[in-house]
Amino acid sequence: MAEQQEKLHIVVFPWLAFGHMLPFLELAKLIAQKGHKISFISTPRNIHRLPKVPENLQPLVDLIELPLPRVDKLPENAEATVDIPHHIIPYLKLAFDGLEQPLTKFLERSKPHWIIYDFAPYWLPPISSKLGISCVSFCIFSASGMYSFSDFFTRKESESPRSKGIPEEHNENDESGVSDMFRVLRTSNGAQVIASRSCMEIEGEPLKLCESIYRKTVIPVGLLPPSLQFSEDSNDENWNTILNWLDKQEKGSVIYVAFGSEVTLSDEDFTEITMGIEMSGFPFFWVLKKQNTSSVELQDVVVNNSGKGMVWTTWAPQMRILSHKSIGGFLTHCGWSSVIESLQIGCPLVMLPFQNEQFIVARLMEEKKVGFKVERNEHHGKFTRESLAIALRSVMLEETYRSEAQEMSKIFGDKELHQKYIDHFVDYMEIHRPTMKD
Numbered sequence: 001m002a003e004q005q006e007k008l009h010i011v012v013f014p015w016l017a018f019g020h021m022l023p024f025l026e027l028a029k030l031i032a033q034k035g036h037k038i039s040f041i042s043t044p045r046n047i048h049r050l051p052k053v054p055e056n057l058q059p060l061v062d063l064i065e066l067p068l069p070r071v072d073k074l075p076e077n078a079e080a081t082v083d084i085p086h087h088i089i090p091y092l093k094l095a096f097d098g099l100e101q102p103l104t105k106f107l108e109r110s111k112p113h114w115i116i117y118d119f120a121p122y123w124l125p126p127i128s129s130k131l132g133i134s135c136v137s138f139c140i141f142s143a144s145g146m147y148s149f150s151d152f153f154t155r156k157e158s159e160s161p162r163s164k165g166i167p168e169e170h171n172e173n174d175e176s177g178v179s180d181m182f183r184v185l186r187t188s189n190g191a192q193v194i195a196s197r198s199c200m201e202i203e204g205e206p207l208k209l210c211e212s213i214y215r216k217t218v219i220p221v222g223l224l225p226p227s228l229q230f231s232e233d234s235n236d237e238n239w240n241t242i243l244n245w246l247d248k249q250e251k252g253s254v255i256y257v258a259f260g261s262e263v264t265l266s267d268e269d270f271t272e273i274t275m276g277i278e279m280s281g282f283p284f285f286w287v288l289k290k291q292n293t294s295s296v297e298l299q300d301v302v303v304n305n306s307g308k309g310m311v312w313t314t315w316a317p318q319m320r321i322l323s324h325k326s327i328g329g330f331l332t333h334c335g336w337s338s339v340i341e342s343l344q345i346g347c348p349l350v351m352l353p354f355q356n357e358q359f360i361v362a363r364l365m366e367e368k369k370v371g372f373k374v375e376r377n378e379h380h381g382k383f384t385r386e387s388l389a390i391a392l393r394s395v396m397l398e399e400t401y402r403s404e405a406q407e408m409s410k411i412f413g414d415k416e417l418h419q420k421y422i423d424h425f426v427d428y429m430e431i432h433r434p435t436m437k438d
């Protein structure tokens, strides 16, 4: 039945953060590979910074640029969380909400069957319903991370969120005028189906629990492991610089240090990490952006480690670096994309979560023995250079973590397994396509 019907047109609309746009783009490409049309929507600067769509998929994937409305306190060219400090993010959400009108006009014109959206556009479900467009709320977190929002769904509207212990950052109205909790509730409740970046082989139980919390179908779309085929662009100066340094290091000797696109380290954390890496004695490649630290101090970091390190202060090709034979371990904040990318190739984790559901991911990975969590003081939550050095040395010197991570890569990196999840998700959208209104 499904193959006789016309191909779908699906709009894909992620939140303005690379930890979101990258998995949304990965999902969009996998759907396009099955012949369906994609309209991927973001702002001009984000569209130009995202990885290129492979040539064979370009006829099916339209990249639609909607200019971001101007908002006071949001710097001129800021269009993603990576461009701003954490406290400015609410103003980015306010600007994002200003896309309501232009997006509505696009939907009225293009009349897609489905729209796959993120946690942020609380205003989109009623617009889609009026236009006869079906909605998927796609959560880029792990299913265990999604489960951490369960309090949002079980609390009665009247109860104060604080009484349910929901973290401040989620339940307070911020400068965007609404809280993350409100956004999550509206986008989840307004969708026909929830999609989760997960799979039964890793999170069978949490996926089932999410269905009872969200009170609707939750479809795992697989882990979306990114491609390991890299464009051999010999003119890529950045990559050549990085590769020259990595090639000089011994196999499995380097700690790759990166905390995603949103974490800004406090001066205290920056110092403890610097000293902890030095105490570990291992060479390191540290992706350090959004840091207030002056370049002089950064040079100290490198010099103090007797040149055993490289500090990279712009966007780094993370997947390519993780794939290099010299990388022996990944000091990570446990962002879900970073964890998936590391375990796809079997690189063990030194886990230092900072916010949101990263702590849940760290606990999940500790249970699977693919890494070591940096100990934090149970009273004030701080970590020290000593606790970091212990974690680094455990992962880099004890074979168990690497062998467990390589065992896990048989699931995380199993393209056929994750393709089956995509096939099932696309079948669902084909079978449950809306009966188009005139």
Ligand SMILES: C[C@@H]1O[C@H](OP(=O)(O)OP(=O)(O)OC[C@H]2O[C@@H](n3ccc(=O)[nH]c3=O)[C@H](O)[C@@H]2O)[C@H](O)[C@H](O)[C@H]1O
Pocket: 017, 018, 019, 020, 022, 259, 260, 261, 262, 263, 287, 314, 315, 316, 317, 318, 319, 334, 335, 336, 337, 338, 339, 341, 355, 356, 357, 358
């Ligand atoms: C809502 C929030 O999204 C966040 O995304 P964040 O960017 O921090 O981390 P990742 O999920 O690893 O995503 C980061 C992504 O950017 C890529 N990258 C980043 C920096 C760089 O220099 N080069 C790269 O290629 C990296 O490879 C990964 O794909 C977290 O999930 C957090 O847990 C969640 O609450």
